[in-house]
Amino acid sequence: MKTIPKPAQKYLKYLVFLGLSIAIAGLVAGFVSEKWSALPISLLVVGSLLMLVGLVFYLPQLQVVLQQRSTQVGTDAIVATLSVIIILGLINFLAVRYPSRIDLTETQLFTLSPQTQKIIGNLPQPLKVLVFDATPDPADKELLDNYRRQGDNFQYEFVDPQIKLGMVEKFGVDSAREVHLEYDERLQRLQTLSEQESLSEVSLSNGIERIIRQEQPQIYFLQGHGELSPDNSGENGLSSAESSLENAGYRVETLNLADRAEFPQDAAAIIVPAPQQELLEREVELLQDYLDEGGSLLLMFEPRTESGLEPLLEEWGVRRDSRLIIDGSIANSSLATVLVNNYGLHPITADFENGNSIYLLSEPLEVEEVEGIQATSLLRTSEQSWAESDLELEEFEFNPGSDIQGPLTIGYALNRQQTEESEDRDKLEELDSDEEESPTSEESESDSDEEESPASEESDSDSDEDESESKQDEKESRLVVFGNSRFATDGWFKQQLNGDVFLNSVKWLANTDDTSLSIRPKELKNRRLNLTVGQAGMIFWLAVFIVPAFGFAIAGWTWWRRR
Amino acid sequence: MIAISNIIAIFRKELQGYFTSPFAYIIVGVFWFLSGSFFISILLETSQEISLLEQQGTPYPIDAAYIFLLRFFSALGLLSLFILPILSMGLYAEERKRGTLELLATSPITNWSVAVGKLLGAIAFFTFMILPLLIYEAIAFGTADPPLQPGVPLLAHLGLILLAAAILSLGMFLSSLTDSTILAAILTFTLVLLLWIVDLLANRLPSPFSDILSHLSLLKHYNNLIQGVVDLSSLVLLMSYIILGLFLTAQSIEALRFARR
Numbered sequence: 158m159k160t161i162p163k164p165a166q167k168y169l170k171y172l173v174f175l176g177l178s179i180a181i182a183g184l185v186a187g188f189v190s191e192k193w194s195a196l197p198i199s200l201l202v203v204g205s206l207l208m209l210v211g212l213v214f215y216l217p218q219l220q221v222v223l224q225q226r227s228t229q230v231g232t233d234a235i236v237a238t239l240s241v242i243i244i245l246g247l248i249n250f251l252a253v254r255y256p257s258r259i260d261l262t263e264t265q266l267f268t269l270s271p272q273t274q275k276i277i278g279n280l281p282q283p284l285k286v287l288v289f290d291a292t293p294d295p296a297d298k299e300l301l302d303n304y305r306r307q308g309d310n311f312q313y314e315f316v317d318p319q320i321k322l323g324m325v326e327k328f329g330v331d332s333a334r335e336v337h338l339e340y341d342e343r344l345q346r347l348q349t350l351s352e353q354e355s356l357s358e359v360s361l362s363n364g365i366e367r368i369i370r371q372e373q374p375q376i377y378f379l380q381g382h383g384e385l386s387p388d389n390s391g392e393n394g395l396s397s398a399e400s401s402l403e404n405a406g407y408r409v410e411t412l413n414l415a416d417r418a419e420f421p422q423d424a425a426a427i428i429v430p431a432p433q434q435e436l437l438e439r440e441v442e443l444l445q446d447y448l449d450e451g452g453s454l455l456l457m458f459e460p461r462t463e464s465g466l467e468p469l470l471e472e473w474g475v476r477r478d479s480r481l482i483i484d485g486s487i488a489n490s491s492l493a494t495v496l497v498n499n500y501g502l503h504p505i506t507a508d509f510e511n512g513n514s515i516y517l518l519s520e521p522l523e524v525e526e527v528e529g530i531q532a533t534s535l536l537r538t539s540e541q542s543w544a545e546s547d548l549e550l551e552e553f554e555f556n557p558g559s560d561i562q563g564p565l566t567i568g569y570a571l572n573r574q575q576t577e578e579s580e581d582r583d584k585l586e587e588l589d590s591d592e593e594e595s596p597t598s599e600e601s602e603s604d605s606d607e608e609e610s611p612a613s614e615e616s617d618s619d620s621d622e623d624e625s626e627s628k629q630d631e632k633e634s635r636l637v638v639f640g641n642s643r644f645a646t647d648g649w650f651k652q653q654l655n656g657d658v659f660l661n662s663v664k665w666l667a668n669t670d671d672t673s674l675s676i677r678p679k680e681l682k683n684r685r686l687n688l689t690v691g692q693a694g695m696i697f698w699l700a701v702f703i704v705p706a707f708g709f710a711i712a713g714w715t716w717w718r719r720r
Numbered sequence: 721m722i723a724i725s726n727i728i729a730i731f732r733k734e735l736q737g738y739f740t741s742p743f744a745y746i747i748v749g750v751f752w753f754l755s756g757s758f759f760i761s762i763l764l765e766t767s768q769e770i771s772l773l774e775q776q777g778t779p780y781p782i783d784a785a786y787i788f789l790l791r792f793f794s795a796l797g798l799l800s801l802f803i804l805p806i807l808s809m810g811l812y813a814e815e816r817k818r819g820t821l822e823l824l825a826t827s828p829i830t831n832w833s834v835a836v837g838k839l840l841g842a843i844a845f846f847t848f849m850i851l852p853l854l855i856y857e858a859i860a861f862g863t864a865d866p867p868l869q870p871g872v873p874l875l876a877h878l879g880l881i882l883l884a885a886a887i888l889s890l891g892m893f894l895s896s897l898t899d900s901t902i903l904a905a906i907l908t909f910t911l912v913l914l915l916w917i918v919d920l921l922a923n924r925l926p927s928p929f930s931d932i933l934s935h936l937s938l939l940k941h942y943n944n945l946i947q948g949v950v951d952l953s954s955l956v957l958l959m960s961y962i963i964l965g966l967f968l969t970a971q972s973i974e975a976l977r978f979a980r981r
Contacts, residue, residue, distance in 0.1 A: 234971050238968065238971055241967050245964060252953040253935060258949055261871035261875055262871075263783075263872075680781050681782060681783035681787075682786070683782060683783065684784055684865065684868070686864055686865075688860060688863050699756070699856060700752075700759050700760050707749075711745045712744075715745060719740075
């Protein structure tokens with residue numbers, strides 16, 4: 158300050174006004190455009206700096222008036238301190254605003270995949286992720302922060318469901334820790350977090366991609382033959398099922414084949430909920446054609462009804478049994494109620510473990526093997542259950558002659574690959590890459606090829622099967638048959654796992670469960686520390702005794718020497 | 721050039737002060753004992769957990785070295801919160817008490833050089849303190865299969881030293897304000913603890929404030945570094961604390977120079 162000649166100092170103070178105007182210009186530009194891009198920010202920074210420099214030269218003049226040295230020094234110090242804090246603040250602001258990160262972890266744990274970066278970077282409108290969780294998990298927050306760094310249109314919020322009841326209402330949140338997406342006034346439930354399931358890039362990016370594409374799979378409920386209806390609520394209604402489908406991002410409509418000249422082309426799945434009268438032959442043929450062309454059907458049957466769908470079932474090797482399942486394992490309850498806690502190995506029932514689901518009035522299903530069709534039994538009743546043939550009896554009991562001893566199956570999932578030699582996985586993979594030509598998937602293909610590192614080999618074998626299965630969506634026919642219809646009706650839907658049985662079935666049928674972006678889950682490298690007992694012992698002695706004792710010994714020695 | 725040789729002179733004097741003080745060695749002994757205990761207990765705990773997971777047949781790959789590194793450095797960061805204020809408390813308070821501060825303040829060496837030299841001395845001493853840990857790490861990570869890449873552990877150590885430098889720098893400033901070393905240590909500990917947990921408070925606030933406050937958090941940026949992410953904003957923030965501490969120290973000595981005249 159002292160080195161600058163007086164005249165210069167005289168003019169330098171006007172920097173305050175110059176700086177002020179530049180800073181204001183930056184502020185106005187920023188607020189008007191509502192985008193804090195480089196220009197308004199740099200204007201603001203330069204302006205503030207000029208203002209500070211000007212102030213430094215301006216203030217001594219004030220102090221001349223005061224004529225007091227100590228106050229001058231004090232004010233100088235305050236001004237200087239303030240300016241340093243502001244400069245540091247601005248530098249920090251810029252570093253946060255224009256982030257740059259290098260991920261040194263071997264498996265790039267904290268780096269989002271190129272597909273995610275592209276989607277988030279190119280978001281045309283603001284997208285918001287809402288996590289209904291009062292206490293954010295640091296890992297989830299870290300992931301969301303990472304997403305936010307990729308683009309300005311990505312926002313997230315942790316919502317306390319106990320306080321923001323309006324939000325809970327708006328998004329239809331049922332349980333804590335649900336994750337919802339909001340984009341362009343569309344709302345979508347993504348997943349529910351739990352101890353086992355934390356927020357992952359795979360599910361988040363795929364969910365975002367779906368909501369941007371506005372892909373809302375169309376689900377039809379067949380009507381016109383006394384079926385259960387999504388428009389009814391109550392005993393014969395499926396309104397709970399309908400609303401939970403809508404929450405899961407599906408469009409739901411009823412379908413009356415007699416009214417329509419054309420079969421709908423947009424059906425992701427058609428549900429036939431317990432017809433009471435037989436379907437017309439033409440209708441069955443339509444459904445059959447739909448299924449053969451890679452469609453998906455969910456059939457639910459009430460015991461002892463004729464549906465007219467028997468030819469279709471026969472083609473798939475499914476036979477309905479007219480006997481009624483009685484479950485002896487449930488004490489003090491209607492014997493016609495069946496409790497299931499034994500599930501098949503299938504995507505639909507994968508997460509159920511030994512949870513319960515309840516079925517009132519069920520019939521057993523049997524499946525014969527048909528070539529090219531893969532059938533998995535989904536729901537198996539207990540050992541104590543049997544299929545009763547004589548319903549006129551006062552008290553049901555098992556008669557070895559006419560009844561079948563459990564366990565019985567009341568739900569089957571069947572799928573048929575339309576391609577020949579579908580077992581050949583290599584061929585399937587080739588098909589995969591040809592099939593989807595959208596830019597994102599193209600990139601993802603090449604990407605996943607590149608990442609064939611030895612570390613991920615282990616997981617490869619698992620995920621490959623899923624991928625080859627799910628990517629065949631054009632060509633695979635899927636059928637789910639339940640010998641029960643009550644489980645999805647309003648009174649029963651929310652009981653135990655019933656709703657999940659229904660929803661997961663539709664998800665599997667509509668093929669929305671699979672991931673269209675082939676993002677690999679982030680995994681650690683598989684590494685162990687193979688310490689021998691000797692090595693562990695050595696560290697123990699060194700760390701706990703020898704080294705600290707050495708420190709204390711020197712302390713004693715220096716103390717003694719000082720004396 | 722003269723400034724640099726001044727800094728080196730101050731640095732050497734400061735380091736010598738630590739190495740000839742029995743008190744400093746007691747701190748070192750305590751630190752070695754605590755960090756060593758942390759090391760071995762976290763190591764055993766982690767390997768037990770992993771072998772349990774293996775028995776359950778977990779399908780996920782586990783990086784034992786990485787998990788251990790994260791846990792150990794988290795513990796080490798916390799331990800440093802308690803140890804570092806003790807290292808920084810005497811930097812100026814001791815001089816003030818002995819009456820040598822006026823000498824220092826009026827000496828031809830600039831306040832900046834003195835502050836930088838003292839800070840470097842304290843950082844060097846802390847680096848000396850963590851040296852034995854490298855031996856344990858060498859033994860433990862030497863058994864890693866497949867071998868460990870050096871990037872993440874190196875960054876973790878750098879993160880620890882940067883964190884230490886930031887805490888020492890702020891501690892040095894507080895030490896220059898008082899002639900009571902205990903008070904300086906308590907003030908430093910309070911400030912650093914506040915900066916450590918500030919992002920917990922930040923969660924409760926509305927948007928712009930919560931972002932600003934959580935950016936100030938030492939824990940967040942330290943975690944970033946020990947996890948293996950070189951985040952420019954983390955480096956900038958820690959450097960900012962260092963510079964701020966140095967600047968404020970120089971200012972406070974400057975104020976002293978004029979106040980006594």
